[in-house]
Amino acid sequence: MQDGLLPACPGTELALGDEFLQLAGAGPAPAQNPARPLRTDVYLSTDRHAMELSAISAHPTAAAHSGDVAEPGDFVTVEVAGVPLIITRGQGGSVHAMHNVCAHRGATVETRDAGSQRVLSCQFHGWSYRLDGELRAVTDASVFSSTPCTREGLVRVHCEERHGIIWVIVDPTATPIAVRDWLGDKLDKLLTSLKLESMAPHASTSIEVNANWKLLTDGFLELYHFKYLHRNTVASYLTADTTRPLRFGAHLGNAIPKDGLLEDLASEPRDGWRVYDSTVIPVVLLPGTVINWDAGQVEVFSLRPNPKHPGQTLVRLWLAVPAERADQTDLWDSTWAGVLEVISEDFTAAEQVQRNIETGVADELLIGANEELLLEHMALVDKLVTPYSG
Secondary structure, three states: OOOOOOOOOOOHHHHHHHHHHHHHHHOOOOOOOOOEEEEHHHOOOHHHHHHHHHHHHOOOEEEEEHHHHOOOOEEEEEEEOOEEEEEEEOOOOOEEEEEOOOOOOOOOOOOOOEEEOOOEEOOOOOOEEOOOOEEEEOOOHHHHOOOOOOOOEOOEEEEEEEOOEEEEEOOOOOOOOOHHHHHOHHHHHHHHHOOHHHEEEEEEEEEEEOOOHHHHHHHHHOOOOHHHHOOOOHHHOEOHHHOEEEEEOOEEEEEEEEOOHHHHHHHOOHHHOOOHHHEEEEEEEOOOEEEEEEEOEEEEEEEEEOOOOOOOEEEEEEEEEEHHHOOOHHHHHHHHHHHHHHHHHHHHHHHHHHHHHHOOOOOEEEEOHHHHHHHHHHHHHHHHHHHHOO
16 A cells, blocks of 8 residues: 655645546455454453553644634643643743643632633632743742742643644653654645645534544544445535545545546646645544544544543544635635534444444444555554553
8 A cells, every 4th residue: 555645745736636537547446355353342441441541641632723822821721631731822922731730739720711811820729820830929928838839830741833733742751752753754744735834713612422532533534434424415525436545654544536626637737736625635643633634624623532431532623724714704604514514423423333332232343445444543553552551
């Protein structure tokens, strides 16, 4: 199988167009491998779930859009892998992330979802912190202790801003991983070429899904379900039979042409092709983030498993749009409604699977050769959690 695309190289977008035409001409390829079983305990095991949470905590997770903290003093509060966080933009423009837990008695420092503050202050006893989490003041310090307080402040976690996304590594003891290195050169260049960093947030939501987080990524990795589950939505304009699988090391995805692109490619001069403008590219980042490029806009799915239950996931979803067209609110509101409709179909199906396998009626599922990325992703997750198996 070919590796992922490298859009920074001249002609790569054109090469994708060539591949789409070749796939369309050849038609769907017959299976080269038999269907294979998958044990359902990968979605049910509490021991495995604990290992996966440890792996998620030690790797970058999409926590917020850069536009959520656009100005110095802006903050948002989020929960990732069960850890409550505050994300801020400091006066110098840098982003910071820290536990939303007061260093004094463990109270929640900021109870609002978002806002703007010059300093962070705990409502329980008034201890205050600078925007980078450093302890600023202990209230009534002279009666609180006979010696100066030696607490440094809020527990900081690794935080990086790249591709219009604020990434965090919630385990403060984990070795920081640069996002560019984690993505790899080819995927990082793809996201750069799509200009994600210049997009503006339009809408966001949080969705509680009663399904294991891997059942949610599965929906982006196989297109077998499209013409059935999505028959009245995206199947009407996405050509799933000409999907190009993408592999970027530990990250997997697909390139899917929109209806009409193949006709345009066949009729227009090759050097004028704008393939990305009519292509959907979902990429599942290991572990737990999905970036879905949708022909000019982008949806980001941050999958946040419930630490106490392998069958529950909080999905933080946002839509970002070209900044120069952000004022076309009617268009983007309609787009957002469509995104929610399609993802509701996927999440409902995932919940059905989770509910059924939790009854114990199936020890294994059957995964087709046309769903190969699903098994590849599972193997990559297996490899990722191996260091946490002891």
